[in-house]
Amino acid sequence: MTDHSTSWTTCDGILFYCRAGFEKDCAAEISHRAGELAVPGYCQAQSNSGFLHFHVVDPEAMARLLRALDWRDLVFPRQWLGRLRRIEGLSEGRRVEEILDALPSELTAISQLLLEYPDTNAGKSLSRFCRRFHRPLSAGMQHAGVRMTPDSRAPRLHLFFEDSGAVELALSDPERCASWPQGIPRLRMPRGAPSRSTLKLEEAFLVLLQPRERSALLRPGATAVDLGAAPGGWTWQLIQRGLQVTAVDNGPMHEEIMASGLVDHRREDGFRYRPTRPVDLLICDMVEQPSRIADLMARWLQQGLCRAAVFNLKLPMKQRFRAVQDGLKRLPAADSRGRPLAIRCRQLYHDRDEVTVAVLPILS
Numbered sequence: 001m002t003d004h005s006t007s008w009t010t011c012d013g014i015l016f017y018c019r020a021g022f023e024k025d026c027a028a029e030i031s032h033r034a035g036e037l038a039v040p041g042y043c044q045a046q047s048n049s050g051f052l053h054f055h056v057v058d059p060e061a062m063a064r065l066l067r068a069l070d071w072r073d074l075v076f077p078r079q080w081l082g083r084l085r086r087i088e089g090l091s092e093g094r095r096v097e098e099i100l101d102a103l104p105s106e107l108t109a110i111s112q113l114l115l116e117y118p119d120t121n122a123g124k125s126l127s128r129f130c131r132r133f134h135r136p137l138s139a140g141m142q143h144a145g146v147r148m149t150p151d152s153r154a155p156r157l158h159l160f161f162e163d164s165g166a167v168e169l170a171l172s173d174p175e176r177c178a179s180w181p182q183g184i185p186r187l188r189m190p191r192g193a194p195s196r197s198t199l200k201l202e203e204a205f206l207v208l209l210q211p212r213e214r215s216a217l218l219r220p221g222a223t224a225v226d227l228g229a230a231p232g233g234w235t236w237q238l239i240q241r242g243l244q245v246t247a248v249d250n251g252p253m254h255e256e257i258m259a260s261g262l263v264d265h266r267r268e269d270g271f272r273y274r275p276t277r278p279v280d281l282l283i284c285d286m287v288e289q290p291s292r293i294a295d296l297m298a299r300w301l302q303q304g305l306c307r308a309a310v311f312n313l314k315l316p317m318k319q320r321f322r323a324v325q326d327g328l329k330r331l332p333a334a335d336s337r338g339r340p341l342a343i344r345c346r347q348l349y350h351d352r353d354e355v356t357v358a359v360l361p362i363l364s
C-alpha cells in the first residue's frame with residue numbers, strides 16, 4: 001500500500017467485487033488467503049449480489065492483509081478495496097453533505113473519485129444516478145479540502161452504492177488494485193471476429209500478460225496452436241497480431257479466418273494432436289473436466305511443445321475454488337529445460353462458469 005494517506009489505518013475490512021453468483025467462491029478464496037497470512041476475520045456475503053465483505057477486527061492483522069493483497073494474485077475478486085465506513089439512510093437533498101461528513105479527516109488528497117454499484121441487473125439501474133451525482137460530489141469534496149492530485153499513486157476514493165440511500169466509502173491503491181471502474185475492463189466486440197468468446201482471449205492478454213510479455217509472445221511470425229478452435233474467435237485474436245495458427249477442431253472454422261492464409265485447420269482430437277515442431281503459444285478453450293485440461297497443458301509445457309499457454313478451466317457447479325486449486329496444482333513450475341514459469345489465473349469479466357489461466361516463461 002502506498003503510504004499517501006493515513007486514512008488506510010481507519011479501514012476495518014475489505015470490500016470485494018466479483019461476478020454475481022460467485023460470492024461463495026470468492027469467500028472461500030479470501031478465507032484461504034487470510035488463513036495463509038494468519039489474519040483472523042470473517043466473510044459476509046449475499047448470494048447473487050456481486051460483492052462481499054471481509055471483516056477484520058484486529059488493526060494489526062488488517063494492516064498485514066492490506067499490505068499483502070494484490071489484485072493480480074486473486075482469482076475470483078474483480079477488485080478489492082479498503083473499507084472506510086458505511087452510510088445508510090442518505091437523505092435525498094443532503095447526500096453530498098452527509099458523505100463529506102463521513103470522510104475521514106486524514107483523507108486530504110485522492111487521485112480519482114469513482115462512483116460504483118454492483119454488477120447485477122438491480123445494480124445497473126444505479127448507473128445514471130452515479131453519473132449525475134459525480135459532479136456535485138466532486139465539487140463538494142474540493143470545497144471541503146479534499147484535493148484531486150495528479151500523482152497517480154495517491155489513493156482512489158470509491159463510493160459503492162447498494163441503492164441511492166446506502167453507500168460504502170472505500171479506498172484503493174492504484175498500484176495493487178484493478179485500474180478499471182468496478183474492476184471491469186470494458187472491451188468492444190471487434191468487427192469481423194466470428195464469436196463473442198474472442199473477448200475472453202483479448203481480456204486475458206490485457207489482464208494476465210504484462211506489456212513486455214505481450215510484445216514478446218504476440219508478435220508477427222510467432223507460431224501457435226488453438227485446441228478447440230471453432231468457429232475461430234480465439235484464433236482471430238492471434239491472426240490479428242500476425243501469428244501463424246494451427247486450429248484444431250472437428251467443427252468448421254469461419255471462412256474469413258481461413259482466407260487470412262495464416263491458419264491451418266486440423267480436424268483432429270485436441271487431446272491427441274501434437275505439433276511437428278514446438279510452438280510459441282498454446283491456447284485452449286475445449287469444454288472438458290478442468291483436471292483433464294490442466295494435465296494436457298502440463299504435458300505440452302513439460303515436453304517443450306510450447307513456450308507458453310493460455311487456457312480456460314471450466315468450473316463445476318460447486319466447490320469451484322477447490323477445482324481451481326486442484327487445476328493449478330497440476331501445472332508445472334518449470335519448463336522442459338528447468339526454467340521457471342509464472343502461473344496466473346483469474347475469472348475474467350468475459351468468463352462465465354470458468355477461469356482463465358496463463359502459464360508463461362519469466363522474462364529476465
Ligand SMILES: C[S@@+](CC[C@H](N)C(=O)[O-])C[C@H]1O[C@@H](n2cnc3c(N)ncnc32)[C@H](O)[C@@H]1O
Binds near residue numbers: 194248269
Ligand atoms: C467453447 S468452443 C470454442 C470457441 C472458440 N474458442 C472461439 O472463440 O470461437 C469449444 C470448442 O471445442 C471443441 N472441442 C471439444 N472437444 C474437443 C476435442 N477433444 N478436440 C478438438 N476440439 C474439441 C468443440 O468442437 C468446440 O468447437
